Each structure stands twice: as structure tokens, then as C-alpha cells.
Amino acid sequence: MSRIQTRFAALKKEGRGALIPYLQACDPDYDTSLELLRAMPAAGADLIEIGVPFSDPSADGPTIQAAALRGLKAGATLGRVLEMVRAFRESDSETPIVLMGYLNPIDSYGPAEFCFDAAQAGVDGIIVVDMPTEEADLLDAHAREAGLDIISLVAPTTSNSRLFHVLRDASGFVYYVSITGITGTNSASAEDLEQALPRIREATDLPVAVGFGISTPEQARTASRIGDAAVVASALIKTMASTLENDQATDRTVPAVLKQLEGLAAAVRA
């Protein structure tokens, strides 16, 4: 079983959903983001999503755009992100790591090389925002060979028939983009999720993570119960950004994010 399967199976036994926090690699610098990454499991992260900075994150709202720019300024590259995952794996061999980003840096690295190197580094899954099913053949075979899950995204606009098409060869888990919009803006209501999830479960047996617009402990709890996991991104980055001085980390940076993460985790576990 992959780390992702093992983790979701274990949580199912516990009878709760997963909390998936997000951090942008090298935001605001490599050391701080690695410190945060290492501390996240103890603060309640069940899986972790690492954003790969890209110059033109066209599906992201202002919070993650700013984080990506800080990361790039701090020297983030795909290679550096993999280095960060390798460093994390020295002390944690269980928490699944999923990279989320845009296609061009991967394309530039070389799809086959990237899948191989990512798996070697200890990455479990990848989410490529601008690679719909129709274009996924670019990575599919390489990812499968390397043992990486390509996490499929589905959205409120994905029709029932299209759900079957998109999720036919899906692996790992399914990422439900719960609003039509960009990250960190609106939120889906519990009613929205109650309606959407059965539709998705018709098309797949994989766990469903709910993301986009989840910011409060209450929302995280709701999403992790109706779905199988809640992804919290912009809300954590907002907290991090509020502790920065001139875009540099301060003593408050890591503790502030971890404290918020603990609050979210408590709600998900309650």
C-alpha cells in the first residue's frame, strides 16, 4: 500500500477525516518552510500539500500568488522543492506528501525525470492544476512507473458523466475544488458539499479531499466529515504572511502557523 492509502485506511479506522495543510515551498525562505513542514505532522497534519511556486498561478487568489512570489524570490525551483521533501523524509517516513503546482516547471524539468526524482525524494502524489484529464498523458505513464499518484481534480462544473471520465484511472485520492473560483476566496456551504459528494462517490471509491475556501476549524470539520479530508491553504498562508516583516520570517512565523494548525486539527478530531 502507498503512504496515501495507508494513511486514509488508518483514519477510516479512527472514524475521522484527514486534515491536509498546505504550505508554499520556500515561503518566505527555504529554512523556515522546511521547519514548518517538519513540525506539521505533530501539530495535526495527516497529509501535507506543498505548493510549488510558479510565476503565473492563474487558479490562485492573491494570498497564494503573494506566497509564490516570496518563494520564487527566495530561490524556489522544482529541484529545491524536492530537496526539501528529501530533508523532511529523513525524520518522517509516514506522512504523505503531495506536491501541488502548475505544469510548466515540471515540463521544463522533464516529465519522466521529474516523476522519477519526485518519487525518489519521497513525494507520494502530484496535483497539476492546469493539466486536465485531456492532457494527463503527458505525465500518466511516467507517474505510474515511478509509483506516484496523479491526484485528479474535480469541480462543481464537472458533470456526472464527466466525473466518470475524469476519475476512470484516478489514484491516491480525489481533490474536490469545492467552489467555482480561485483559492482563498469563497467557501462552499455544508449543503453544497452534501449535494456534491454523493455525485463524486458514484464515480469513485477513492477518498475525496475538499479544498478551496476552507479557512475556519468549523469549515475544516464539516469538509472532513462530508468528504474524507479538508485542505486548508490560504488561511494558513495569511497567518504566516501576517507575521512577516519585509517579507522575512520572524520568531512568530512558525509558532503562529502551527497554533492555527492545531486549532484546525482539534476541530477535525473532535
Add this chain to the structure above:
Amino acid sequence: MTNTSSPLSNSLRSGPDDRGRFGIFGGRFVAETLMPLLLELDEAYRAVQADPEFRRELDYYLKDYVGRPSPLWFAQHLTEELGGAKVYFKREELNHTGSHKLNNVMGQILVARRMGKTRIVAETGAGQHGVATATVCALFGLKCTIYMGATDVERQKPNVFRMHLLGAEVKPVTAGAGTLKDAMNEAMRDWVANVADTYFLVGTVAGPHPYPEMVRDFQSVIGMEVKEQITQAEGRLPDVIVAAIGGGSNAMGIFHPFLDDASVRLIGVEAAGHGLDSGKTAASISRGRPGVLHGNRTYLLQDKHGQIEEAHSISAGLDYPGIGPEHSWLNDIGRAEYVGVTDEEALEAFQVCTRTEGIIPALECAHGLAHVMKIAPIMANDQIIVLNVSGRGDKDIFTVAHHLGVKL
């Protein structure tokens, strides 16, 4: 039509294929949220292609509202001054709103209306596409939001004011360098957040399939008219066609009907900015490499890690780090040539055109003219060049004055 097995498959004009690709270029690299909309748009576009009523409707607006056909002007004084090939201007700057942009916008707005969309978003660089879009929204009573880089808002004030007068909301984008690339990102964010009622009216032959194909088809009226007009004037096809390229819609519009006429050289002129090797350029084909941005695979200005670089050009309309995917393909198969012209050369051509022909060209097409000025003198007197004068330069007089050290 997108059918790789069509009887025309020997033709260079039969692309894209069913996946929206021209060779390795093009495609549909968008978030899943947008994918169903692209499929819906594709279906709507196939339906209008098969509908003679749509063609009649579009022709009516092109003739009586846009003012087509646009003339093909023999630029006699310029020809004499250059002392070589005969130079003709395709006068797209005479269209309503002052550029070729309205050809595409008129087509797409009729598609959007058929799809029942009530709100239009668009990106704009120089403001020509924004003005054209705001114009048809005024004509058809649709809500209109235009995203424009803050830098471009500053250097294209007359067009910003025009859009306001036309009732459009102009949203300045401060991300990045505040130019066309950033406006494109923001327009895509708006679209993804307002999918139910909003139509994204892309202004160039780039973006996810079917936009490159659709915009090309609507702009191809330029080349089809040229074919007829030059045959009437000269009894033959031109030797060379030259057009400036940002995203590449005016170039694709004039090139496409000639793709299968092997005797016609097609030259796309990219903005070299301070020079092709200055690091401050917008020449995606000359100085970029293939990658994925804004929904399509194409030549992009990018660093070795795949981060997109800022483009630079004196012309806001060319200030984009990518290019339409069909151009990338035409480059790779060698059917079209792509060259660079600097800011300085374009400024010089801008003045020559104004002085010799009494036509103030947009800075975009001044780039095309600058290349014509390089090749016409070394061509024979009986050879023919057609330049696409894609827009008029009134919007650029402030920029030009600034560079010439004149205070207005």
C-alpha cells in the same frame, strides 16, 4: 474544422487536430473547473460553423458595422523611398475602433450571445482588444469587464478612457510587471469564478483550444480579402506578407489563407524590445522555448526552471512572453519566418510611415513596417510585399512623443 482525417489533410490549413493541437503546440491546459466550459464552447463553435444563418449575421455586422472590406493600399511614396519591392498596406486600421481586433470580437460576441452569456470578460494589452470588446458590449447591451495591466493603463490612457465611455469596467492589474500576461491571468481568474454567466472573449490566437482556431478563423477575413484584392491589382499573389506579432492574431489572419500558397513568404515580426540579446525583449520564438502557459503549449520566454519571464516592448500590444501555438508550429515546420525588430527601429518606421503615406500606424504594426524597410530595398521592383497595418497609431502618440523627447 478539427478533423485530422479530412480530405484536406495535406493542407497546412486543416489544423488543429481533435485535441486542439498544431503539431506539438496548442492543447487545453486549464483547470478542471474551466474544462467543461471549453468543451461547451467547442460545441457551440462547431454549431455556428455549420449554420449559414450565423455566417449571414456575421457578414452583415462586418460590412455595415465594422466597415469591411478594408482597402488594400499601394504605398507608392514609401515604395519609391525604399527603392525596391512594391509595398501594399492592408488597411485594418480603418476598421471601426481602429484595428483588426473587431473582426474577432464581432465573431465571438455572436457566439457568446448564442450561448446565452450575459457578461463578458477580456484581457487587453494596448487596449485595442479592450476597446473592441467594450464596443460590441455597448452594441449588444452586455456587461463588460476588461483586465489591463497597470503599466499598460498608464501608457494607453486614451484607450482606457474610451472603454470607460463605452460603459466597460476597466480593472488595472498590479501583479507582475502589470502588462498583458498579468491581465490574462486575472481575466482567467475572473472567468473561473463566474463561469455560469460569463464569456471569456480572448483577443488573440492563443489560450486553450478552441480559442486559437476560432480567433484565427474570424481574423482570416483579412487574408481572404488580400488574396482577392492583390489578384485584382496585380494579377498575382504577393511575394512576401509581413505582419507584427504579439499573440499573433493579425498575423495569423493574414497568413492563414496563404498557407498552402508556397510561393508566398510569410514573415512574422516579433518585438525585440531593446534587442534580441538584450534580455529585454518580447521575441518569444526567437528567444524562447516551448512550454505551457495560459492554456496552451507554445514558445515562451522563460528561465531554465520554467518560470515565465517578463516581456519587454515599447508596444503594449506586443508585450507578451508567449505567442499563438499555430505560429510556433509554422515556425517549426518552416512555413513562416519569425524575425525581431527593436523599439528604436519601430519608432523610426512609425515616423517614416506617417511622413510618406500620411498614415499614423500603431506601434505594433510599425514593427512590421520596420522589417519591410529592411527587405524591400533588396528586392526587385516587380516583387510585391503586403504589410498588415493592423491598427492606427493615435493611441500611441503619447508614447512616441515621450521617446522623441516631446512634451504634449
